[in-house]
Amino acid sequence: MAWAGEADSERVRVFGELLAECHRDLFGFIYSMVQHHSDAEDVYQQVALVLWRKFDDFELGTNFAAWATKVAHLTARDFIRSRRRNAVAFSDEVLEAIASTYNPGKSWRSDDTSDALSTCLGKLPAKDRKLVEQCYSPGRDYGRIAQQHGRSVGAIYQAISRVRKSLYYCVKRTLAQEAY
Template identity: 25%
Template sequence: MDKEQIERVIEEIKSSGSLEMFGDIIEALQQPIFTYCYHMLGHRQEAEDAVQEVFIKAYEHIDKYTKSDSFSAWVYKIAYHHCLNLINRRKLYRMVPFLKRGMAAVSQNEGEIRVDHEQVSYPLHQAMSRLSAEDRNLIILRVIEEKGYEELSVLLNKKPATLRKQYERALRKCKHYLQLQKGGEVNEAYKAIR
């Protein structure tokens, strides 16, 4: 489904509220949004849950969507803010240990820290996880999602030149974190972001 078709379907959904038609939109955008959430959060299950929440929010607030942005850019913005909230919640749980005592402990062996090696190598994932959510977001959108600076400008509400500089700084940080690691897999990860 191309952008024009999506826009037509969105207009019909706005007038009819058709959940069935929104299913077509989900089908068209689900995989890219999942990939984005997965790289932001680093956990498959969290990303799957996040994608569901993002599309629920998009449907619930579809009347707020305007054609000034593309619909996919609007959904990416929802995904970014949702992932950012999840990341901030994680930080809160780390900062307030007594909150975690009452919660059931989840084993890391249960897939909590699974990394899809087809998408990004483990050393690169480790290096990216040390970046701020904003820097990680920019790298994911630029490298993995292959968004241009003009499109990123619309998504992130910043000038393309500003984003280019921010991206270069984020890449330098990521490369620095990769250099701190050792091993052959690190060399492959380093080449991936060059």
């Protein structure tokens, strides 16, 4: 929409209202991709800046949440790619699966997701559950974890990637069953 002739304060107000309406869902979507609260906050801020810079391109009356989600998906993907060398991260395939199942019109229920994840973690074999706990604990050291398991760091990355994919599909199935 062209904002020429309209007060900048009206533009700010409209943008703020649209962003506020989808804030919770958008943040939840970003968090589901980056898996760390502080990273999700950083990415959310980047997304908000991109949305503001490109707000003149947004057509009022269309789906702001869907537009914001697409920007968030691309921004989170770039964020993850930039950090992939230093940490375990979802593959592009898993990120695409998360993005494709996200519905910006549907309310984000983090409690349901957390409950499903807890259930799925409980179903993991003990060795996989221990690996998840080690890889997601504060101050984790993948070299030390690999040494404890008698494996290479690359093997640990592959193992945790396999477990995360398994958890992702388990949570997805669990939430789908609860929807009926």
